[in-house]
Amino acid sequence: MGFSYISLHLLLLKKEKRSRRMEASYLLICVLIFYSLVRNVSAVSSDGEALLSMRSQIIDESRSLNNWQQTDSTPCSWSGISCDEFNNVVSLDLGNMNLSGTLAADIGRLESLVNVSLVLNNFTGNLPFEISNLNKLRCLNVSHNNFSNAFPANFSRLLYLEVLDAYNNNFSGPLPLELGSLPRLRHFHLGGSYFDGPIPPEFGNLRHLRYMALSGNSLTGKIPAEIGNLTQLQFLYLGYFNAYDGGIPPELGKLRNLIRLDLAFCNLTGSLPKELKNLTNLDSLFLQINALTGSIPPEYGDLVSLKSLDLSNNQLSGEIPQDLQKLQKLELISFFRNQLHGHIPSSIADLPNLQVLFLWANNLTGNIPLHLGRNGNLYNLDLSSNALNGSIPPNLCYGGNLEILILLNNQLSGFIPESLGACESLVHVRLGVNELSGPIPLGLLSLKRMQMLELVNNQLSGGIPDIVGAPILEFLDISENHLTGSIPENVSNLFKLKKLLLNDNNLSGAIPLSIGKLEQLGTLDLRGNALASQIPADIGNCKSLSSLDLSGNQLTGAIPAQLGKIEVLDVLNLSRNHLTGRIPPELENIVSLTAVDFSYNSLSGPIPLHGQFQYFNSTSFVGNQGLCGAELIPCILIAPPPIAPRLKNETQLLPWLVGALFLAAVLVLIGGICCFFQKYKLYIHELLYRDKSARPWKLTAFQRLDFNSSQILECLIEENIIGRGASGVVYKGMMPSGEIVAVKRLSPQGKKGVSHDHGFSAETRTLGKIRHRNIVKLLGCCSNHETNLLLYEYMPNGSLGELLHDKKGKALDWATRYKISVQAANGLCYLHHDCSPLIVHRDVKSNNILLDVNFEAHVADFGLAKLFHDSQSMSSIAGSYGYIAPEYAYTLKVNEKSDIYSFGVVLLELVTGRRPIEPAFGDGVDVVQWVRRKIQTKEGVLDVLDPRMGSAQTLPLHEVMLVLRVALLCSSDLPVDRPAMRDVVQMLSDVKCKGADAKLELSTDLEQEGLLKV
Incomplete structure (x- = not known):
């Protein structure tokens, strides 16, 4: 033209x-x-056309690629694009741009590309094999995305590739052995995916490799000896979730340039190779969480560059080598959870750079080295759960850096050093379960950074020091000592306190009024002292209080009605005091109250009949001669005090009048009950069927249903009830097609005539999309604005709770119980990690784990579940008594860690056959605390097992013990100590392959985590 x-x-x-x-x-x-x-x-070059084609498959929510325009002659000015002098695209850097979608095959048309970075985005689908056409490519970084399926197998054509980083994706299948032929590869990271199978020996050909990471996959087989040929290697990461066969290849000792070796958590067995002594440039050696045996080679003293040495969580034995004193650069020593014995070498205290020393849960004896801490760098020391004796060294905080000091569960004696009272850096101090004596050092309760102080179960004496500071102290336990004097009035200075345990001492005087200022206090335990005063009404101001135990003192006066203001109070124990007057009716207002004990006082009057009091039996009120009602003597039989002398005939007539009145009352009561049930049936019928035309039923199906709302309503009769709970009644429904469904009628949440939706429709729509083999299917929902019905698939074997605890329940063998535990964990893992947004169940319990005809477990009942983005404060109690996590006592925040605690209780039910709460445990003791107490000895461990599973001789005890360990980890008091649900699934799944090496002696293994602390 x-x-x-x-x-x-x-x-x-x-x-x-x-x-x-x-x-x-x-x-x-x-x-x-x-x-x-x-x-x-032709407005744009061929490279620009390829990029625009790629952009068509990218979702750009942040509009980072808005300047990619067709009208530009070259793409060289576009975001993330760099060109050479000929306007050829040489770099594609789209890192951290909030991009998603797929990566198009057109990337293979950018023939001049040298650098590609897609790091920190959300790309999905396959990684295009057309990348292999980029024969000039030197750096490919697709880490932190969601690429899936097999890794491209033809990358061997990228002869100039130096960096290949695909960390943290969802690749699966075997590792591509063709990568072993890349001649210039220096950095190689395929960790954090789901690769399986062995490590190809061909990877030993990457002679220029300096960085290699395959950690966090599902690799098996042996670590190839050919890795020892990578003599230029500086960083080697092969651990975490891989499960190799055999041990550490001695050929790794040839990697003399190695700086960091990480083989943690990958099922390694055998002994520690002495050949590793040749790695004289090594600064970090991580071999923790394996099954390594034997002793620590003294030759490791030749690793003169070593700064971090972690051999924890293995089965190492023998003594700690004296040769470690040659490691003058050493900053971290972590040998906890092994079987080491003997003394702690005194030379360890002389290491000039030592900052962290973890030796807990071994069999170490003797004294703690006297000079420990004198180097001025020590900031984390944990020697708990050994058999150490002698005194605590005085110079642990010499440099003013000590933050964590944990020496609990030893045989230490003598005074607590006064220097600790002046150690301003202290954050956590746990010295419990020793034989320490003398006073609590002045200042220890006033340290400004202190968050946790535990001195339980020692022989400390004297008074509680004045509390001047400690503004962030949350946990104070100085119980089970010989402390005397009164509780300081300035205890209110601990305004962040959540737990205050002063029980089982010799404290006297009054309960300070200032305790009422502790608004975050969740647990107050003053039992077993000699406190003699009235109960301060100010305690009613502790709005977060969930457990109040003042039993076993000499308290007098009336029970303050102000306690009724504590809306989250769960446990109230005022037994064995000298209290008088009535039980305040205001306590009926506490809807969360699940356990009370007013026994052995001098209380009088009627026992409250409403609220939670209708569920408490007489054991909560015995020993009070003036109390009447409940299961005690009826109040009508208690004669009023005489006013004037009576005539003889009136005296003889009185018993007859009382008897007649009592009989009349019984007849009225029976008649009232019959009338109530009759009206209740009429009410239900009216609720379901009245105004059918004005308020039509709406059926919402989440999958194809062969029935309608009318057929569902016909099933809601008394004879079809198969379960009742706080959230509603469950009916068994036989549909005309022969299909059996479970229909749950939710309890009303509002007044008559008010819509009961409360987000019901939106929530059920999301729950209806859930598809997992271990979660009960929500088939649909039915509503008429007054009543909400949920339709579930029917589970013929009922709930796990019924089978475990009902007299008619089936005795489940261990294999079935183990299978149920893994399946239920998988269901919860799906809710916590694979749903978007993730879902917190909020009522995990054995009654909400249902079993199909094959005893396959299905997590059920989302009546309390909430769609979850971040921690949510709930206005009502979440969960069931015995399953509620401890932190819910002082904060109404629930998250996935709350579910994990509840699941730990379910695991304990499976192992022990016990209910979460049983009278045999004792007052205020649940199954978690009961198990912790029992497993202090080997015999106690065997005592907790459910005998219905079989005898100790027939059970696979190694498996049972590991499941018990997982249960106690899940039910840790502190949320931070509980594993994620994904880790729980992994640990339970590993039971079969790792169980044979498990030990019965769990007490030393669990004490460090506080799992045995009651």
């Missing part, structure tokens, strides 16, 4: 015979027109 314009113009010039000057002008104009036409026909 441009040529036609020029020809035409020349003809016109010839015809009209214009001047030379005009000819030049016209020629210039035509050239410009030609350039414009050509430019409009």
Whole structure:
């Protein structure tokens, strides 16, 4: 077209015979027109076209690629694009741009690419094999995305590739052995995916490799000895979730340039190779959480560059080598959870750079090295759960850096050093279960950074020091000592306190009024002292209080009605005091109250009949001669005090009158009950069927249903009830097609005539999308604005709770119980990790784990579940008594860690056969605390097992013990100590393969985590 314009113009010039000057002008104009036409026909280069094609498959929510425009002649000015001098795209850097979607095959058309970075986005699908066409590529980083399926197998063509980083994706299948032929590869990271199978020996050909990471996959087989050929290697990470066969190849000792070796948590067995002594440049050696045996080689003293040495969570034995004193750069020593014995070498105290020393849960004896801490760098020391004796060294905080000091469960004696009272850096101090004596050092309760102080079960004496500071102290336990004197009035200075345990001492005087200022206090335990005063009404101001135990003192006066203001109070124990007067009716208002004990006082009057009091039996009130009602003597039989002498005939007539009145009362009561049930049936019928035309039923199906709302309503009769709970009644429904469903009628949440939706529709729509083999299917929901019905698949074997605890329940063998534990964990793991947004169940218990015809477990009942983004404060009690996590006592925040605690209780039910709460446990003791107490000895461990599973000789005890350990980890008091549900699934799944090496002696294994602390 441009040529036609020029020809035409020349003809016109010839015809009209214009001047030379005009000819030049016209020629210039035509050239410009030609350039414009050509430019409009092809506005962007071929690289730009490829990029625009790629962009069509990218979801760009942040509009980071908005300047990628078709009208640009080159893409060199586009976001994330760099070009060479010929305008060829050489770098594609789209890192951290909030991009998603898929990566198009058009990337293979960018033939000049040298660098590709897609790090920190959300790309899904396959990684295109067309990347192998980029024969100039040197760096490929697709880490922190969601690429899945097999890794491309033809990358061996990328002969110039130096960096390959695909960390944290969802790749699966075997590792591509072709990668072993990349001649220039220096950095190689395929960790954090789901690769399986062995490590290809061909990877030993990557002679220029300096960084190699395959950790966090599902690799098996042996670690190939060929890895020892990578003599340029500086960083090697092969651990975490891999499960190798065999031990550490001694050939790794040839990697003399190695700086960091991490083989943690990958099922290694055998002994520690002495050949590792040759790694003289090594600064970090991580071999924790394996099954390594034997002793620590003294030759490791030759690792002169070593700064971190972690051999924890293995089965190492023998003594700690004296040769470690040669490691003058050592900063961290972590040998906890092994079977080491003997003394702690005194030379360890002389290491100049030592900061962290973890030796807990071994069999160490002797004294703690006297000079420990003198180097001035020590900030974390944990020697708990050993058999150490002697005194606590005085210089642990010499440099003012000590933050964590844990020496609990030893045989330490003597005084607590006064220097600790002046150690301003202290955050956590746990010295419990020793034989320490003398006073609590002045200042220890006033340290500004202190968050936890535990001195339980020692022989400390004297008074409680004045509390001047400690503004962030949350946990104070100085119970089970010989402390005397009164509780300081300035205890209110601990305004962040959540737990205050002063029980079982010799404290006297009054309970300070200032305790009422502790608004975050969740547990107050003053039992077993000699406190003699009235109960301060100010305690009613502790709005977060869930457990109040003042039993076993000498308290007098009336029970303050102000206690009724504590809306979250769960446990109230005022037994064995000298209290008088009535039980305040205001306590009926506490809907969370699940356990009370008023026994052995001098209380009088009627026992409250409403609220939670209707569920408490007589054991909570015995020993009070003046109390009446409940299961005690009826109040009507208690004669009023005499006012005036009576005539003889009136005296004889009185018993008859009382008897007649009592009989009449019984008849009225029976008649009232019958009337109530009759009206209740009429009410239910009316609720379900009245105003059918005005309030029609709406059926919402989440999958194909062969029935309608009318057929569902016909099933809601008394004879079909198969369960009742706080959230509603469950009916068994036989549909005309023969299908059996479970229909749950939710309890009313509002007044008559008010909509009961409360987010019901939106929530059930989301729950209806859940598809997992271990979660009960929500088939649909039915509503008429007054009543909400949920339709579930029917589980013929009922709930786990019924089978474990009902007299008619089936005796489940261990294999079935183990299977149920894994399946239920998988269901909860799906809710916590795979739903978007994630879902917290909020009422995990054995009655909410249902079993199908094959005894497959299905997590059920989302009546209390909430769609979850962040921690949510709930206005009502979440969960069932015995399953509620301790932290819910002082904060109404629930998260996935609350579910994990509840699941730990379910695991304990499976192992012990016990209910979460049983009278045999004792007052205020649940199954978690009961198990912790029992497993202090080997015999106690066997005592907790459910005999219905079989005898100790027939059971696979190694498996049972590991499940018991997981249960106690899940039910840790502190949420931070509980594993994630994904880790719970992993641990339970590993029971079968790791169980044979389990030990019965769990007490030392669990004490450090506080799991035995009652």
